[in-house]
Amino acid sequence: MTYEEALTYLEGCSSFGIKPGLERIEALLDVLGHPEKAYKTIHVTGTNGKGSVTSFIDTVLVTSGIRTGRYTSPHLVSYTERFCVNNRHITEDAFGAVIGKVAQAVETVLAQGVESPTQFEILTAAAFLFFKEQEVEYAVIEVGLGGLLDSTNVIVPEVAVITNVTVDHQQYCGTTVEEIATHKAGIIKKGVPTVTAAQGGALDVIEAKAKEMKSPLYVFNRDFTIESRSVSRQGQMITWQDKKGEKSLLFTGLAGIHQSVNLACATMVIRILMKTEKRISDETMREGLARTKWPGRFEISSVEGRTIIFDGAHNANGAEAFSMTYRELFKETPKRIVMAILADKDIGAIVGGLVGPHDEVYTVPAPTPRSSDPEELARKMPCHARAFTSVSDGLEAAMEQSHEGDIIVVAGSLYILGEASEWLAHRQKH
Template structure:
């Protein structure tokens, strides 16, 4: 298959929607020879921060001279971003070849009477197969949704990480944090250590599940924590202490208090791997963390005489992180916001955190059928933040052109509310910067 043919095939598979359950992926991996058993795995879930933690851990490992596969979702601009070796995306050609090999296995299991796999299951299988082809030492695998019934949950990792637990994806994981915590705790495997920054009721559930499975839990603020953090040029310095080792002074280019917690989780996970793997050292881990980048997570770009911020802020907790990080870096400077929010998110909470009096908001549709109608969001913004100006725009590119035109040198333009609009926004920015 060419890359375009692979995309058409995945598009057709997406019509099956999201169907939790492990029967299809188990059959699919068996048809491919269970490649996921050929390398070590770190498995990461959580409501927010799982992509950042996945990035931190994979950078620490490949900076230590190991070959590392990384599987994340969603992508911002291309499906090739989801499957990486070290810090390079799979090529379009390799992606096409890979999907055509997985299609053979899909056709086999369907002819054996198994239901057709979903798009995410096909991508998961493709990633696991590619990592075997590429002879990786480790794969750092981010859960797509929840944990328990997620298609990545057929792996037995060296370490499991549950970043945090807040309300998101209620339709699939339950309506209370307790139910959601149960789903996330579904990735805990027998005798495999678990690192988590979950607190309160979710932490108790994670601890209960871990106890049943004889898995040791390393909890934030109990077994490891943050001694200090300070914003510095280009990022932040964070001192993380763990119960069984000297405090580590770490630098990350990623801003915000939430990133310091993500980094602490990554440190704990990597230290657990270090116990068995002599190629990882404190030095290579620190260097890996300092080199880590993760697009669209409070990503600040300066250009066109403006400051641009690209951030997901796509659920209540993410929006709160956006608000705290913005206040820390830019105080209460007014901003122009290009925003889309999906229908199934807590829209009021996101608007309350992100939009402040004096801001101008341009609401656009996100390129998915889950997007909220812009007019509906404009009404909500006017109601929740009467001192902000809100209007619609037809597309992300139109909104950015408008925002640019109506701002002056030194102003701040933020794009947030959904990861789905960040690809178009970054494309627009790169295009304008190159002209």
Template sequence: MTYEESLSYLANLNKFGINLGLARIEKLLELMDHPEKKFKSIHVAGTNGKGSTTAMLASILNNGGIKTGMYTSPHLAEYTERMIVDGQEASPEEFAQAIAYTSQFVDRIVLQGFDHPTEFEVLTAAAFYYFASCEVEYAVIEVGLGGLLDSTNVIMPILSVITNVTLDHIDKCGSTIEEIAHHKSGIIKQGVPVVTAAKGQALEVIIKTAQEKSTACYVNGQDFSGTFLGMEEHYQKVGVKLKEQEEIGNFAVNLLGAHQVDNCAVAVMTAVILGKSEKRIDLPAIEKGLCQVCWPGRFEIVSKSPTIIIDGAHNPDGARALRENLDQFYGHKEIVFLLGILQDKDVKTIVTTLICPEDKVVVVAPISQRAGKPEDVAREIQAAYIEVAHSINEGLQKAKLLAGEGNVICIAGSLYLIGEARKIICK
């Protein structure tokens, strides 16, 4: 199977949609001799920030001299981004080999009467196989959707992380914070410590689940906390303390945005807990890991002339964080948005949170079967100037014309959109 053939194979699996449940992947991994049991893992869930936190933790482990896998989704430009070992994406050949190997077991479980595995189940099983074949010691695994019934929830991690809980994927995980928190807290395992930055009713659900699982729960703002200390070149400085005000350290973090302060604190607390049993995770490893962490597409500056920022901001909480960061770092500039949102998202809340009346907006469809019609998205926007583009390339050119000299273009609303835009801008 070539890389192109592996992509065609995965594309053909889209017809099976999102089908939550663990029976299929459990059987698939059983037939594959349980690759997920051949390395230690850290499991990361949350509505926002789970990707950034996953990247921070993987970078910390790497800088402790530990061979580390990182599994994330979705990708921005290429599927190979989902399977990373020691900071390097799987090569197209390695990716194709992992998919080809997994596909033979897919055929076998279908013959045994199971429903056909979904694309995400195949990718997850292939990633576990790839990490095992690379002989990683640890893997940091990001949840795809929810937690309880997510395909990644077949692992037995040594630590669990829930960054936060807000309303998202209400069609799959429930329409209330408590219901969604129930899904997120589904990754908590018996006796496995959990670290979280959740608040309010969501936190109550997580603490209750941890108690039921007889495990410790470390809460941001109670057991530990992070504080923004200022900027230093292109890093933001974050101080992290334990509840007794014992300072863990002040860290230069290579990810911008106020929301990264909590993510950093969660990653540091997780690393400190891990360091009690894994001596290679010490303060220098944490410092270097946060300084070197890279997580493309999250308040990422991809061009300085003109200034172009890309950020997924694919739900209301992400939109709120992006708007705060734009106001903090570029409040004196005019903002031109290139915006595309999936139709199953809370479009109205996203646009009212993200767009100010004085902004200019170009609306385009992300490259996804779930893309919302640009005209429908545009009708929800109240802004100084709104127009629709028929392609991402066209939308980018329109945004550049509107921005002119010295202003800021922000591409947001969907990871599918920013991935394609990033490919165009960075080629």
């Protein structure tokens, strides 16, 4: 398959929607010869912070000289962002080739009477196969949704990570934090260490599952913590400490107190891996964490004298994290926000976290059928708001109405950050 043929094929598979369950992915991997067993894995779930923690761990492993794969979703611009080896995206040609191989395996499982795999299951199988072909030693795997019935949950990792648990994806994972935590805790495997920053009722569920599976559990603010933290617009420095008193002074360019917690969780994972993986040292850990980048998570750049901030902030917890980070760095400075929110999200909570009474909002559609209508969204704002037909149009209007020194934010959905990134690159170039 060419890259374009692969995209057409995947688009056709999207009509099968989201179907939790492991039967289809297991059948696919059986036909492909179980590529997921060819290397060691780290499995990451949670409501927010999955991508950041995945990227932290991946970059440390690569910095330590270990050939490492990384599987994440969604992508911002191209599907090739989802499969990385040694921090490099898969090429379009290689992506087309591996999707073509999985498509052949799909034909085989359909002939066996298995129902059609979903788009995400095909991508997951393709990632596992690509990593085997690339002879990676480790792969850091981010779940797509939940954990228990997610198609990635066929691996037995070296460490499982549950970043946090808040209410999101209720139609698939349950309506309470405890029900959702049951899905996240589904990645806990027998005897495999688990690291988490979950709290309250969610932590109770995770602790019970870890006890049942005899999984050593490392809990943020109990087994490891952040002893001190200092911040600037360039990033933040934290002092990480475990309950034995071991300390590490660490820097990350990722902003926000939530990213310091993600950094702490990733550090705990790395510390566990260091017990058996001698190539990881304190030096490669510190360097890898400092080098980690993760697009679209309070990502600060500038164009024509304006400060530009990209942040997915696609649920209530993400919007709250954005609000805390913004106030920490920019106080109560009014901002212009180009915003889309998916219709199945808690729109009120997201707006409450992102928008202040003195802000100016430019509502736009996200490139998905799940997008809320920009006109309707504009009417829900606590400040002046106008609807636009595209992300680029909203950004152009924000630029025209702003001055040097002003702040423009793009937030509310990861789906709009791809177009926003392309717009920014074009504007900076010219």
